[in-house]
Amino acid sequence: MTVDTLLAALGLIADPQVLIVILFASAFGLFVGAMPGLTATMATALLVPITFFMPPIPALAAIVTASAMAIFAGDIPGALLRIPGTPASAAYADEAYAMTLKGQAGTALGAGVVFSAFGGIFGTVVLVTAAPALAEVALAFSSFEYFWLVCLGLSCAVLIAQDSAIKGMLALFLGLAAALIGLENPAAVPRLTFGTTELMGGIDMIQAMIGMFAIAEVLRAVAATGTRLPPPRAVTGAIFAGQWELMKKYPVQALRGSSIGTLIGALPGAGADIAAWITYATSKRFSKEPEKFGQGHVEGIVEAGAANNAAVSGAWIPALVFGIPGDSITAIVIGVLYLKNVIPGPTLFLNQPQTVTALFVIFFLANLVMIPFGWLAVKSARRILAVPREVLMPIVLMFCIVGAFAVTNSPFGVGVMLAFGLLGFVMEENGFPVAPVILGLVLGPMLEQHFVTSMIKADGMLLGFFKRPIAAALGVVTLLVWGSMIWRGLRALVRKAA
């Protein structure tokens, strides 16, 4: 990063429009994250139609800020209602609530704000250093390396969603099947369009995502009317007093949470929620006082709170360098990047260094403004949580309809959204993870392109996929991941049968 690039990037951000967008996106992200049932992914999906009409930098600023804020804000109802606002706060909602019962809600939420910002900044530092270095390596990649990389990314998504690897793989193949629709294939043959011109362009990723992450959630909420939220508890105790002491007491936990969080975020398919679960467990495992966990002990919140925000930044590493999303939020981001003609991939770092640098600066900015905004959100928590769900959900539904319409300006898009919403709802009822569907849909065209190109280059000989050294290494790792998945699956089946 040269000084000129940095100055150019700062010039892009100093635009009042960008700063106003950051302000509004912060408020939006905090609200959506704090409302139980509305997730950070949903916040991002709902923002997309609005970002259509912005230049690239404000559009990216809106998404980065809203997602970081939403992940922190999920802690608020976790502490005050024992209901996590987003899945990323689920790991330690009980712990935070136990602290609230002891009159330490302020400390719990303060730790949420401070260590979320710490984790987010740590993840950003890794993003700033790792992404350009990886991009240098990736410049030499051919279709073989990309083929294995996409395979590895997709496999990680299934491997990490360990509830049922078979169901994860099926969800992935459903996404890949949906990606077949349309003209976007090496031979430009219309596939699975059933004679409709609307399907020629394929399934729009944004419409599918609004369906799976927002409509499915609205359907779940209207199907459970009558389950009202209990009144939230008051925030007692100071928010920021004592946080510096926590930082001095738990530096290892904060750093470990941030490192593991960044790493998990960077793995395709796994995001902030899995990062929080894993780091809450490592925090307890290595704690000097493991017996205090579950009874209102802040140590786990420090580690997992840092981890989930670090994951948000980490997920951008593969998204920017390879165009492979690290989580469901960056899956949406990739769609937005293409729309803005900011094509993710190693050449992005060469061709548009000022855009990449501006993005990095926005990450720092978003995580810094989280501290005052987070404080405000905690202070107004009871008002946010008083918004009735029976009013909110229909408005979210209407917003989804207009958002899906705005992508293609056709009611057909609203139909696509509805179909995917229903699919997501039924899948979740039957224990199928939905994130692999979206990954399959996003990565399908890329996987097909590299697969067919590689097959033609290797003349159908699969050994050709292993001839280049990096491709061979990636291929072997992918095959090892597949092998371990099959072995684990078989072992689980044998155990169940025994």
Add this chain to the structure above:
Amino acid sequence: MRLDDRLTGALLLALAIALLVYAMGLPPMPGQRYGAAAFPTVVALGLGLFSVLLIWQGWRTRRPGAPLFAWAGWVKDSRNLGNFLLSLALVGVYVAASDKIGFIPLSLAILFALFVRQGVTWGRAAAIAALATAAIQYAFASLLRVPLPRGLLDSIL
């Protein structure tokens, strides 16, 4: 709607077979051995393989007497089922009729119906529906220039 893994597996296997048959009928790319059919074939085979594994898993873990298909708990509550079906139907109506009727009347109707259905009083429902519709119309149609369908109000807007 809860399906037994064996039934889900069978449905997905049928989908995989249909996809495979479809892929076999796709035209080849002139001068190349691999074209539009190569990737769909791989996807169909993968989908088929894991469908068979799901059927096998469902078979190994089946419980005697468990039905292949069962409704989820919320379906038995007529109010919840009504809310669910109404939401689906209203979005369906929007898809089918938005061009003719337009965004504003449909948004008012959809929001009002859902609010009232979920227990909001009539007056409050009407007021919030009007406010929300006006806000969305202003934000999307005026500020963001999304051509929201005008329908019946074409001559006024």
